[in-house]
Each structure stands twice: as structure tokens, then as C-alpha cells.
Amino acid sequence: xxxxxxxxxxxxxxxxxxxxxxxxxxxxxxxxxxxxxxxxxxxxxxxxxxxxxxxxxxxxxxxxxxxxxxxxxxxxxxxxxxxxxxxxxxxxxxxxxxxxxxxxxxxxxxxxxxxxxxxxxxxxxxxxxxxxxxxxxxxxxxxxxxxxxxxxxxxxxxxxxxxxxxxxxxxxxxxxxxxxxxxxxxxxxxxxxxxxxxxxxxxxxxxxxxxxxxxxxxxxxxxxxxxxxxxxxxxxxxxxxxxxxxxxxxxxxxxxxxxxxxxxxxxxxxxxxxxxxxxxxxxxxxxxxxxxxxxxxxxxxxxxxxxxxxxxxxxxxxxxxxxxxxxxxxxxxxxxxxxxxxxxxxxxxxxxxxxxxxxxxxxxxxxxxxxxxxxxxxxxxxxxxxxxxxxxxxxxxxxxxxxxxxxxxxxxxxxxxxxxxxxxxxxxxxxxxxxxxxxxxxxxxxxxxxxxxxxxxxxxxxxxxxxxxxxxxxxxx
Ligand SMILES: *Cc1c(COP(=O)(O)O)cnc(C)c1O
Numbered sequence: 001x002x003x004x005x006x007x008x009x010x011x012x013x014x015x016x017x018x019x020x021x022x023x024x025x026x027x028x029x030x031x032x033x034x035x036x037x038x039x040x041x042x043x044x045x046x047x048x049x050x051x052x053x054x055x056x057x058x059x060x061x062x063x064x065x066x067x068x069x070x071x072x073x074x075x076x077x078x079x080x081x082x083x084x085x086x087x088x089x090x091x092x093x094x095x096x097x098x099x100x101x102x103x104x105x106x107x108x109x110x111x112x113x114x115x116x117x118x119x120x121x122x123x124x125x126x127x128x129x130x131x132x133x134x135x136x137x138x139x140x141x142x143x144x145x146x147x148x149x150x151x152x153x154x155x156x157x158x159x160x161x162x163x164x165x166x167x168x169x170x171x172x173x174x175x176x177x178x179x180x181x182x183x184x185x186x187x188x189x190x191x192x193x194x195x196x197x198x199x200x201x202x203x204x205x206x207x208x209x210x211x212x213x214x215x216x217x218x219x220x221x222x223x224x225x226x227x228x229x230x231x232x233x234x235x236x237x238x239x240x241x242x243x244x245x246x247x248x249x250x251x252x253x254x255x256x257x258x259x260x261x262x263x264x265x266x267x268x269x270x271x272x273x274x275x276x277x278x279x280x281x282x283x284x285x286x287x288x289x290x291x292x293x294x295x296x297x298x299x300x301x302x303x304x305x306x307x308x309x310x311x312x313x314x315x316x317x318x319x320x321x322x323x324x325x326x327x328x329x330x331x332x333x334x335x336x337x338x339x340x341x342x343x344x345x346x347x348x349x350x351x352x353x354x355x356x357x358x359x360x361x362x363x364x365x366x367x368x369x370x371x372x373x374x375x376x377x378x379x380x381x382x383x384x385x386x387x388x389x390x391x392x393x394x395x396x397x398x399x400x401x402x403x404x405x406x407x408x409x410x411x412x413x414x415x416x417x418x419x420x421x422x423x424x425x426x427x428x429x430x431x432x433x434x435x436x437x438x439x440x441x442x443x444x445x446x447x448x449x450x451x452x453x454x455x456x457x458x459x460x461x462x463x464x465x466x467x468x469x470x471x472x473x474x475x476x477x
Contacts, residue, residue: 008040010041038477105294109295125278137279138279139176157205162213167237181197188215194227202227208239210243215371233256236259238259246344257279261277262327276328347419347422348370351373354418354429356368372421395450
């Protein structure tokens with residue numbers, strides 16, 4: 001397909017701006033443009049077709065099954081978009097006096113109240129714009145806490161080897177040293193290794209539970225206690241809370257600080273658009289939260305708290321991506337207490353159903369039951385037939401299925417990590433199981449055909465490493 005610049009024709013356009021009705025101003029020559037801007041010249045209908053064509057070449061949850069593990073790609077109710085688009089929410093200015101924005105402040109106040117209830121935390125900030133941004137913020141809270149107690153020797157964050165890659169990266173960005181600990185055979189934290197790792201230099205532990213192999217750590221209380229006993233704090237990566245929300249709470253598992261990905265679990269698609277990674281914490285960390293925290297007065301009016309002198313400062317301008325919070329609140333209010341729990345139960349049910357339908361063929365390194373996702377290993381098939389996880393993933397594209405997450409977590413060789421999500425019907429799961437099974441048979445019968453996949457997509461196999469290492473973000477005219 002042609003690039004928009006290649007479709008450009010001199011003199012075409014779709015400008016419908018009225019003539020300028022104010023005096024034109026001459027910019028000083030040093031700041032004015034020397035050559036005209038290279039904008040494509042295209043009629044409106046052709047622009048519209050161009051983007052529609054582009055849209056048709058991508059796969060989203062509106063096109064078909066999208067079991068991307070560790071990402072919660074689910075169908076998000078359209079009502080949430082409609083509520084977020086209401087002018088009272090979307091046309092607000094962040095510097096408006098708070099008495100003119102009471103409804104918006106109430107949204108922040110209520111969202112905090114419900115998300116604190118769901119996570120078992122006492123306070124929450126909505127400033128962070130993504131999961132990794134939340135991790136960074138939460139770690140700064142931990143750092144500020146130790147510093148405020150004069151405990152400056154605590155420089156290390158313990159991260160299990162099954163962690164999402166953003167965990168160690170955020171810890172390093174927040175100025176900590178990362179201590180990696182291996183998982184046990186069962187995919188859970190190796191308690192003995194943890195006990196050896198903690199000490200007077202431990203600032204905290206970062207943990208995802210259920211972890212990235214889809215297992216709820218049976219020793220979670222022992223784990224968080226071990227860290228607390230050593231004087232450290234516990235950080236919960238709650239990016240994918242949909243396996244446990246409404247059922248168990250990080251705060252009750254012994255965690256002091258948690259981030260959520262509203263753009264995974266709470267009704268904003270993950271990837272592409274603005275996200276929100278709110279950070280919740282227990283009382284002991286609240287003085288360090290970023291500014292812009294909303295409270296409700298006794299008379300029912302909402303306002304901002306006075307900035308805390310011990311705050312870590314702002315991590316983003318104003319109050320974060322507000323409209324993502326509006327969608328999350330709409331989602332929570334629509335589902336209610338029972339609905340939230342049911343969504344979690346369905347997430348777990350769907351993952352176990354798909355896992356059970358595949359486990360006689362595909363190697364599952366960690367025995368079920370799983371939580372919201374499970375990991376397959378294509379290592380046996382690779383040894384036997386030379387067919388890799390990548391081959392299977394690419395073959396799925398020819399069947400209209402987005403591949404599971406590939407080669408993650410790193411502790412599983414030839415990993416495919418699938419998360420069906422709670423919104424998929426049994427028919428979709430049955431169809432997907434059938435496809436996975438057919439592809440497996442194809443791998444046994446005709447391995448070469450899988451090395452050639454995909455054959456029906458707009459582009460075939462791409463040089464993914466080249467695209468990441470040598471991106472060409474500019475067009476040369
Ligand atoms: C997605 C994810 C993150 C990072 O979230 P971003 O919004 O992409 O920065 C962190 N941890 C886990 C477990 C995740 O699944």
C-alpha cells in the first residue's frame with residue numbers, strides 16, 4: 001500500500017478553514033520557515049480511504065481473538081467511551097478553579113475510593129501515565145520512605161526472574177540496584193533464595209502475583225513477611241489485576257504499594273492510546289505521594305490537598321490522563337461489587353478452559369490450574385520438528401488470531417503465553433482451541449509450511465530485530 005506522501009498530488013486538498021479574519025502577523029525571519037512544509041496534498045475522501053485501508057491491515061479485539069498474555073486485550077464496553085466523551089469531562093481545563101470542576105474532582109475522589117477498596121490500599125495517585133511509570137513512582141515512594149527514616153543503606157530491590165521486564169528497568173531508573181532471584185520448579189518465588197537475598201540493604205521486593213507464568217504464589221504471605229521482617233517494603237505489580245480483583249487484595253497479601261494498569265484491566269485498550277498507571281499505597285507512604293491529591297470536605301465539596309512537604313514531587317503534569325480514569329470509574333460502577341468479582345472468575349475460567357483444551361498436545365511447563373493466563377513451551381516441538389514458537393505464532397495470523405505473547409517469560413524456552421480474557425465466549429475459545437490443534441498437526445505433518453507462515457497477511461515475516469534496532473522514522477522525499 002502507498003504511503004500518504006506517495007498519494008499526494010499537487011493542488012489537491014481538503015482545507016475547509018474560513019478566510020483569516022484577523023490581521024496577519026509577520027514572524028521575524030530567524031524563526032520563520034525557509035521552505036514550505038512537506039505536507040501531503042490529498043482530497044478528504046482519499047485521506048479517509050487511506051486510513052481505512054491502514055485500519056484494515058491491523059488486528060484488534062474488534063477483528064477477532066487476541067490472547068496476548070500479560071496484556072489483557074479485552075473488549076471494553078463502548079458506554080465507557082461515551083461517558084468519557086461527555087463535554088463536562090472532555091472539555092475541562094486542568095487549571096480551572098476547583099469550584100467549577102466539582103464533577104471531575106468527584107470522579108477522581110470516587111475512583112480512588114473504589115480502587116483503594118479493590119487493592120486494599122489507603123491512598124492513590126492518578127498521575128502516572130502507564131504501568132512502568134507507576135512502578136517508577138511507587139519505587140520513589142519506597143526510596144523516600146527509607147530516606148525519611150535515615151535508613152540510607154537500603155539500596156537494593158529484589159526482583160524474581162519471572163518479572164515483567166519493566167520491573168528491573170524501573171528499579172534502576174529509580175536509583176536502586178536490582179537483585180534477581182530465581183523461581184522454583186513450580187514457577188513460584190524460591191523462599192530459600194529470598195531469605196538469602198534479604199538483608200539490611202533491602203529496600204523492597206517487586207512482585208507480580210499472579211505472576212507471569214499465570215500462577216498465584218501459594219507462599220505470598222510468607223514472602224511479604226520475609227521482606228517486612230528484613231525492613232523492606234513490598235511492591236505489587238498490579239498491571240493485570242483481572243485475575244484477582246474483587247477476590248483477593250494486594251493490601252491483604254502484605255503489599256505496601258501497588259500500581260494498576262487502567263489500560264489493561266479497567267477498560268482502556270492497552271497500547272496506542274493514553275494510559276493510566278495509578279499508584280496506591282498504605283498510610284505509611286502517603287506523605288510522599290505526588291501532589292494533586294483530591295479530598296472531599298465535610299460539606300461535600302471536593303478540593304486539592306495542600307502539597308505535602310515530603311512529597312516526591314510531580315511525575316506528570318496535573319492529574320494524569322483523566323479520561324482514562326473516567327472510563328475506569330464507569331466500568332467499576334457498571335460492574336459493581338459482584339460484577340468485578342465475576343469478571344475475575346471468568347478470566348480464570350477462560351484461561352483454564354483453553355489450557356485444558358490444549359494440554360494434551362502443547363507442553364505446559366507449569367501444571368494448572370492457572371490464573372488469567374498460562375504459558376506453553378514449544379521446545380519439544382522444536383526439538384522434534386524444528387517448528388518454533390515464532391512459527392506457531394505466525395501461523396495463527398493466517399487464521400485471524402492474534403498470537404499470544406512470544407518468548408516471554410524468559411524463564412520458559414520457546415514460550416507462548418496466552419491470556420484469553422474474561423470477555424471471550426466459549427465459542428471463540430472452542431474455535432481458537434481447534435485452530436491451535438490444527439496448527440500443531442500441521443507442524444507434525446508439514447513443518448516447512450509453518451516456516452513460511454503467514455501467507456495471507458499484508459506483510460509476511462518482518463525483520464523485527466532490524467525494525468527495532470534500525471528504525472527509519474523519516475520519509476525521504
Ligand atoms: C503491561 C505490564 C507492565 C507495564 O505497563 P505499561 O503500561 O506497558 O508500561 C508492567 N507489568 C506487567 C506485569 C505488565 O503486564
